Amino acid sequence: MKKLLFLLLIGFSFASAISQNYTISKKIKIAGDGGWDYLAVDDVNQHLFVSHGNVVNVVDLKTDQIMATIPDTNGVHGIAIANDLNKAFISNGKDNSVSIINLNTFELIEKVAIDGKNPDAILYDTFSKKVFTYNGNSSDATVLDAVSNKVIKNIPLGGKPEFSVTNTKGLIYVNIENTNEIKTINATKLIVTATWNIAPGEEPSGLAIDLVTNRLFSVCGNNIMVVVNALNGKIIKTLPIGEGCDGAAFDAKKKLVFSSNGEGTITVVKEENENLFSVLETVQTQKGARTIALNKTTNQLYLSTANFGEKPKPTTENPKPRASLVPNSFVVLVIDKK
Template identity: 25%
Template sequence: MFLARQEKDVNHHCSSPHSARMRTHRLLLRAFATFAMVLGMAAAGSATVAADVVMDTVPVGNGPIGIAVAPDGKRAYVANNEDDSVSVIDTGTNVVVDTVTVRDAPEGVAISPDGSFVYVANALDETVSVIDTGTNVVVDTVTVGDTPQAVAISPDGSFIYVANALDDSVSVVDTGTNMVVDTVTVGDTPEGVAISPGGSFAYVTNNFDDSVSVIDTGTNMVVDTVMVGNGPQAVAITPTGTRAYITNTVDNSVSVIDTGTNMVVGTVTVGDDPRGVAITPNGKRTYATNFGDGTVSVVDTGPNVVVDTVPVGNDPLGVAITPTGNRAYVANLGDGTASVIAIDQ
């Protein structure tokens, strides 16, 4: 998520380095927001349960970026970009129970539908590590394109799609053989990928040309290109497959695409520099991490409006939601933690 930007064009769609003054200012804002939230909860009385609050903070590795929760909800896997590892969190206790060494600069994470394998995109190694979840050991390494940043798996588990930021492509990997079987040219600097629930289409965010490429997974051809906001990064698709939500890092918004027409039907203003995005299993809420202000915006997908803002750790990036929809896990790059949000259902 950072590596492609720094290497390809440091002045395009990039945030300037955080100065001490900016960080201090941001921390003060966060502290004030948290204090105000606590006061509001107290004033509401003990009978009121606060919606969407951080219930736990889990120390993980250095520079956590990507995160995914297993289909059974028992484990969360966090890619630690700066120490080339994956932290395995027991979601029952919110304690790291294992650490798996992968390749250089891991970012994106995806888990097979049966929970047997974790796929980790290693941005500086041009590979994907395949972890056996039974042993938490890397059992294979797949060479893909230049600077792989995001990975998504088909609903039947047969293929993974890997967004390669620096060669503007998506690698298609057969999970039976762990071999690349196709390479799809997309837009400029692809950074996010998601596959529709039916498995027919892959949506790829192109960060440098403000678009989303739509790939027909039957032919592995781009069949549509949708213009979205400025600096699109992550994408998530609703459980019904009717909407795709895209974070736009530069204009602080989330674009909503109608997947039937591949047209933008809504734009939601969120926090500063939104990066990761995830949708609850019932499709009612979208969670967008705001890297610039250390929060998560909660979007009601009915009217597409922000209904809550949750302070989390420093520089939040990846976000994943448990299968039951009662917890969201957020990877905080700046402080090496994962925030656990209790979702009010």
Template identity: 30%
Template sequence: MRLNQLVVSVVLVLLGIPSMATAQSNWNVKQTFHIGGEGGWDYVTIDAQSHRLFVTRSTHTQVIDDESGKVLGDIPGQIRSHGVALVPKLNRGFITDGGGKGAILVFDLKTYAVLGKLAAMPDADGIIYDRKTDLVLAVSGDGNALMTFHPDIDPQSGKIDAPIELGGAPEFLAADGEGKAFVNLEDKDLVAVVDLNTRKVLAKWPVAPGGHPVGMSMDRNAHRLFIGCRNPQKLVVMNAENGKIEAALPIGAGVDATGYYNGQSFASCRDGSLTVIGTAGDKFAVEQTVKTADGARTMGIDGGNHQIYLPTSEFEDATGGGRPKSKPGTFKLVVVGR
């Protein structure tokens, strides 16, 4: 750091004002939990109060203690699981199953017992719970739609609401807590803005200079979306009020998730990189790139213990230029902290 930069940073610290330099903190791999078990993996959902991780594993979903790595439960009955949404007030969780005709599995948060399955649309994928509207929101990639239902639905005979047509293939989503949802349309390079009360698409905003948006997270206080794009490889910062692109920063290859925590945003990528981006007012900069592990493309952030969890496995050597195959029984969680 140059002398004048150092002086400015010291002054800002004394005044209690954050700067890019002072906001930087070193994130590093702290440990690796070797979990094992069969199946691939997709999204990670954190229950910060109980320090539990819910990780979808294709045909089942594992519940893992995020302090010890111990497997607390294993929820069966999926064909191709993707994501988990949690509603603690009802002691319920919901798992999207994109296999077959599509389904959403309902389970008990304490016993992990399966309570029932809801018929859904094909390729049920990203799923979240929005407290403001008291709705579970899930997207159907093949159905080009947003699915919604109240979490107190009858798990045996309940029916989800009529789908909201999006006009593109959704991947993941966020809600602003004020009645709007934002959905990545991967094939259109757009973000669809949905009014959850009127159930109408209000706008579609381009993510350029990024493309193929997949991961999404949100800073609700600042009304910003953090969108992970694969082609070009960018972390796009979008104003959630008007769709303006505030920044587009370089990230690794194969991003699948983004996260926001305590003034920093993160992009986890298949190439084994975790990009850390700092915010100072309306300025953004890459502060750090953490080397995690190959295949660690999704993540969950536990704000309670200030750690990030990235699922992956060991891989066989790729042949013929194709994607390497996961070695059976080598599933693990890479734990990143400060």
């Protein structure tokens, strides 16, 4: 009996330790019925940039009110914030361009056409002061000089690029979705310097980095997170995550990795040290909330989604139909500690 009681107490303690610490603290309602992709936080000014149809909504995070709407971002995917240059760079997938916006006035500085097709994820690298757009339909990256706004070069990537991060020391990392790889780019020479296979990870999308331990966190379409040594490409660990992931974020203060999963969950992974990782909890969010942004000042997380109607039955003409969006139901979820 004592042994059974001891085991029960151990089980209770373990369950308490992994009980849900994060929850939806509020929802920021945004008008409009367009689709969505990435979000980005301007930590300096505490503004949230939300891709939304053919516009970008800017939310004042001090009041949760819409303070600006940036128009003419046709097929918008991503937003990269460059506080040192007072600019935001927005990738417009349908017209193969980048909109460059003043961070104070939200006015258009310039719209730059690129040769790459369907620019999706976008990254600003403070080390090189360059912007990298990752072009899904041409399997390459377009590089812009973030100071002059001029296109410098296209870098072939040999596959469909997804999210990207920088080590802030001259090396860029990007997930290649259809080849199950991470490629590294020298930010000065603008060449691919390494290609790392991340099997058993398949269809990698979101990517995050711990700059202290040099660990990459790649979330993959087959429901696993692959932890990779950013110095040599060695796989350190694989962990289970939810279905339909598309985003990842890393909280450097708390040593937590977040995978946003379209099924309506966030998988939270704890980094104990550079070689020890474990799933801490699964946070319930809302269906469709597949991309994520971290506020490094408040440690809050933001995910955008909407309500869905019934999914049509498959037909010969449309074998994989999508459910329609419920009108005027678009929101940003704010995830916080309980």
